[in-house]
Amino acid sequence: MIIEFGHFALILALLVAVAQMIVPAWGAHMRDERLMAFGAPAAVAQVALVLIAFLSLMYAYVTSDFSVANVAANSHSSKPLIYRISGVWGNHEGSMVLWVLILAIFGAAVALFGRNLPASLKANVLSVQSSIAVAFLLFILLTSNPFERLDPAPFDGRGLNPILQDPALAFHPPFLYMGYVGFSLAFSFAIAALIEGRTDAAWARWVRPWTLLAWMCLTIGIAMGSWWAYYELGWGGWWFWDPVENASFMPWLAGTALLHSALVMEKREALKVWTILLAILTFSLSLMGTFLVRSGVLSSVHAFAVDPERGVFVLAIMVLFTGGGLALFALRARDLAQGGVFSPISREGSLVLNNVLLTIACVTVLVGTLYPLALESLTGAKISVGAPYFNMTFVPLMIPLLLALPFGPLMAWKRADIAAALERLVAAGLLSIVVFVAAFAVTERGPWLAPFGFAIGVWVMAGALSETAFRIKLGSVPLNESVRRLTNLPRSAFGTMLAHFGVGLMVCGIVGTTGYKSEEILLMRPGETKEIAGYALTFRGAAPSKGPNYTETIGAFDVTRNGAPVTHLEPSKRLYDAPPQPTSEAGIYAAWTGDLYAVLGDQQPDGAFAVRFYFHPLVRCIWIGTLIMFLGGAISLSDRRLRVGAPRRAGRAPVAVPAE
Amino acid sequence: MLLWLCFAFLTAAVVAMLLRPLRAGGNGAVAPAEADLAVYRDQLRELEAERERGLIGDSDVEGARAEVARRLIKRANAGPDAGPAAPSDPARARTIYTAVAIALPVLAIGLYVFTGSPQLPARPFAERQSKDIPDANQAAGIVELIQRVEARLREDPQDGKGWNAIAPVYLRLGRFADAAHAFAEANRLEGETVRRLTGFAEATLMAENGIVTEPVRRATLRILELEPSRIEVRVWLALAKEQDGDLQAAAAEYRDILTKSAADAPWRKAVSDRLALVEKRIAGVPDEPKPSAAAPAAAAPSQPQTPGASQGDAPPDIAKMSPAERDAFIASMVGRLADRLEKDGKDLDGWLRLARAYKVLGKDDEARGALKSARTHFATETAALAEIDKAEQALSLPTKE
Structure with a gap:
């Protein structure tokens, strides 16, 4: 009964969404307050209904109700509870429900927390947001209904792809969706602004927290996906330039650009047209990501919904929203008045440079992702565009961006003094030169470019710290004055510093692991020892073991360094019961200098095991860096500035502007 | 009834919530x-x-x-x-809110009646074990038995008797991939018998959606070796020929089965129907009903695709083609791919697809060959070699040392 209740709730959610799409927008058009006010309770009702549907589906998974086709196809009675829960979104239908749930949550968040928004803007935003919900709810109910039933019910389910039976499934998709879907709000705000014909500094300030939230979630979601691939796929790669990864990376690049251009729009009312366009494009790229993954045009770990019919539906949604958004943009962009003027050397100018580089980078990734698909559909030739293409195009674009990055926060608005900024970065520059020389000296025969990479990473990190040091006048005023200034800094300043510092740390991690990783592939018999990167690994043997729904062979390795025991690694090879599919679980030892990574391969006829060892220097810096970026976003989000509200109209007289 | 009450309650709650602004009059905006x-x-x-x-x-x-x-x-x-405009026209707002309040329940119930299954009760796994099947004790017994045997087999996968006992149970429950695996293990550990070979062939056939793969063909030949009188299993050989596109040979095989079967053999009708279909196709009449799953020996209802490892990633629309179309499609696809890789071997995906295709066609040796060529082309790239290893395991094609 609970299943059918969930199904009904989902249908009701669709109808509420349709009403929410029409009534508030019409109200805003007619300037009818009562109709505009419909949006808020509708958004809350919508999220409640989708939540009911989602929980019903989860209930079916937890109780292993195989009369639900979706559960029968993707679950199994022997699966541990945690994977029965996270398995809800480990498949196409369930993940679409999660997608719509997050969409509705963002809509309801605007309804509840957007108290500082003017009524008509709020009504239009909720209407546009709901139109997205309508499209996806229709998609779910028409082509991928998770509540379809089987009668008679099969005795047991067909199991979840073993690669997905991992704790990371609980976090990676929800965060990624929060990122993707979060940008839907930027889109809704942009469309609402175009409908109202007003885009100004206030609009930019209202849209910024939502963009920031989406960007944070997308950052951490992508990082988690990368980490998951690193330890699960068995060879220690952390980024593959796989089309599905690119599909999430493109909205990230565009979203990062949007975050910065909205800043200019908020402060100076400049870059208005561009910001609106970016908001539309960022969400379009998110939709494209969904399309690429769901349509089956790509084959990858993520392609769990290979169904042309669904692909066409998502394509239609994407064309509708992108095309509609751009058409409205073309119609209205001319009316947008230009804002404040600024000189090329200024904060605004540096943010424009940031936007130009990020946008071009996004385009190169787009070309690299879509070109093979286009070529295949036109000529049938299958080519794969891999790391070499991106190393030749994307990386050179990132170098000027990273070199210029520390200058940005040091520039003043309107007009800046580049010589002064350079002066403030002298310490950072010297530090990065020292690191460069040191890296060269230590790794004299290493790759030639890696020391440059380290220098750039350190430059970015030290530059971020220098900026804060300059703001608090560290060294030039008494220490307690600096501390006072530090405590007075707005949280967004800390956010900026942390996010930029995280970028630098990530760059160091990428350079370290790409430039200096070492690997060994060999056959080992129990008792044999192999050295890699200063560690000696002794194979103690392999033994079978069994888990809740798999059997595995665990290899035992003793790790020593200069004779002293370090750790004990136990990589294993698993064979799952349902479906019978092998996976490898790497044994990883994380040290400050890098990760020791061991993979157990097949047993050879003569009893020896194929094993692979890797050493990934500094690889943790990549994810720690992204985590710091996430924290930077969170701190920035808590800034008072983003919560400035208008007094309630029913309330007191407007607050007077304090005399300054 | 309770279900409809719940629906009514939910709808009422939602409508009440939506109507709130009407009372508040948009204050506080x-x-x-x-x-x-x-x-x-x-x-x-x-x-x-x-x-x-x-x-x-x-x-x-x-x-x-x-x-x-x-x-x-x-x-x-x-x-x-x-x-905001002057206080809005309350009548208009009331009209619209009323329309929403009426349309919502009507449309919701209407849509649900079309798409829902209110008559189906929930079937949680734990509950089913006790009350699903009429004889509760017996059902609980079966489930418990299966779980006990499964547990024992996990402890000791070399227990041939256990595999032998559980295999037919799996087959009856529709767990075809499990059944095929269990029969294969039993055959390996306990020696091949006609009963087990037949079970294996049947289970594999079902798991593979009625496609006669090479293991099935080999099992069939072995059955005939052990007991030549079991002519009905030759249907699978005929089916294999049919799926290979060799319609003439398939028809000849069917005819031979019919002549050698007793007049009252239970499979006569199925075989002659099948023969008629094949003859029609030889004559060039396109056949509408998809025949492959209707294999005479496949008595159980056709099952959705089982994600067996050997299933490979054949494009999904193939499943909708008729066998002849499919064969032509696969053959041309595989041929083109093989030619291209011959000329330019630096396409790892290509090799893996080729190997998978051969495996699906039951050509294990060619599949092994493809993986071997891939290995020589990518001898220096560890990532690629790992991919090849993985593919090899997935296809259960250990390269002969």
Whole structure:
């Protein structure tokens, strides 16, 4: 009964969404307050209904109700509870429900927390947001209904792809969706602004927290996906330039650009047209990501919904929203008045440079992702565009961006003094030169470019710290004055510093692991020892073991360094019961200098095991860096500035502007 | 009944929630001008702090202040114009809210009746074990038995008797991939018998959606070796020929089965139907009903695709083609791919697809060959070699050492 209740709730959610799409927008058009006010309770009702549907589906998974086709196809009675829960979104239908749930949550968040928004803007935003919900709810109910039933019910389910039976499934998709879907709000705000014909500094300030939230979630979601691939796929790669990864990376690049251009729009009312366009494009790229993954045009770990019919539906949604958004943009962009003027050397100018580089980078990734698909559909030739293409195009674009990055926060608005900024970065520059020389000296025969990479990473990190040091006048005023200034800094300043510092740390991690990783592939018999990167690994043997729904062979390795025991690694090879599919679980030892990574391969006829060892220097810096970026976003989000509200109209007289 | 009551309750709650603004009359909304003014006032306040931190030059602060002030004044002047209209027409609002309140339940019930299955009860796994099947004790017994045997087999996978016992149970429960695996293990450990070979062939056939793969063909030949009188299993050989596109040979095989079967053999009708179909196709008449799953020996209802490892990633639309189309499609695809890789071997995906295709076609040796060629082309790339290893395992094709 609970299943059918969930199904009904989902249908009701669709109808509420349709009403929410029409009534508030019409109200805003007619300037009818009562109709505009419909949006808020509708958004809350919508999220409640989708939540009911989602929980019903989860209930079916937890109780292993195989009369639900979706559960029968993707679950199994022997699966541990945690994977029965996270398995809800480990498949196409369930993940679409999660997608719509997050969409509705963002809509309801605007309804509840957007108290500082003017009524008509709020009504239009909720209407546009709901139109997205309508499209996806229709998609779910028409082509991928998770509540379809089987009668008679099969005795047991067909199991979840073993690669997905991992704790990371609980976090990676929800965060990624929060990122993707979060940008839907930027889109809704942009469309609402175009409908109202007003885009100004206030609009930019209202849209910024939502963009920031989406960007944070997308950052951490992508990082988690990368980490998951690193330890699960068995060879220690952390980024593959796989089309599905690119599909999430493109909205990230565009979203990062949007975050910065909205800043200019908020402060100076400049870059208005561009910001609106970016908001539309960022969400379009998110939709494209969904399309690429769901349509089956790509084959990858993520392609769990290979169904042309669904692909066409998502394509239609994407064309509708992108095309509609751009058409409205073309119609209205001319009316947008230009804002404040600024000189090329200024904060605004540096943010424009940031936007130009990020946008071009996004385009190169787009070309690299879509070109093979286009070529295949036109000529049938299958080519794969891999790391070499991106190393030749994307990386050179990132170098000027990273070199210029520390200058940005040091520039003043309107007009800046580049010589002064350079002066403030002298310490950072010297530090990065020292690191460069040191890296060269230590790794004299290493790759030639890696020391440059380290220098750039350190430059970015030290530059971020220098900026804060300059703001608090560290060294030039008494220490307690600096501390006072530090405590007075707005949280967004800390956010900026942390996010930029995280970028630098990530760059160091990428350079370290790409430039200096070492690997060994060999056959080992129990008792044999192999050295890699200063560690000696002794194979103690392999033994079978069994888990809740798999059997595995665990290899035992003793790790020593200069004779002293370090750790004990136990990589294993698993064979799952349902479906019978092998996976490898790497044994990883994380040290400050890098990760020791061991993979157990097949047993050879003569009893020896194929094993692979890797050493990934500094690889943790990549994810720690992204985590710091996430924290930077969170701190920035808590800034008072983003919560400035208008007094309630029913309330007191407007607050007077304090005399300054 | 309870279900419909719940629906009614949910709908009523939602409608009540949606109607709230009607009563509140839109109070508490923020006037557009007010919202903007709050932001601009805040920006004015911020400027001073920014100047102190050096975020804006001393000389530019005044300009920026003027800019914000201009926005503020512009917005304040636009106030009455951009503000909300005079209190709205309550009748119009009431009409629209009423329409929503009526349309919502009607449409929701209507859509649900079309798509839902209110008559189906939930079937949670734990509950089913006790009450699903009429004889509760027996059902519980079966489930418990299966779980016990499974547990034992996990402890000791070399227990041939256990595999032998559980295999037919799996087959009856529709767990075809499990059944095929269990029969294969039993055959390996306990020796091949006609019963087990037949079970294996049947289970594999079902798991593979009626495609006669090479293991099935080999099992069939072995059955005939052990017991030549079991002519009905030759249907699988005929089916294999049919799926290979060799319709003439398939028809001949069917005819031979019919002549050698007793007059009252239970499979006569199925075989002759099948023969008629094949003859029709030889004559060039396209056949509508998809025949492959209707294999005479496949008595159980056709099952959705089982994600067996050997299934490979054949494009899904193939499943909708008729066997002849499919065979032509696969053959041409595989041929083209093989030719291309011959010329340019630096396509790892290509090799893996080729191997998978051969495996699906039952050509294990060719599949092994493809993987071997891939290995030579990518001998220096560890990532690629790992991929090849993985593919090899997935296809259960250990390269012969």
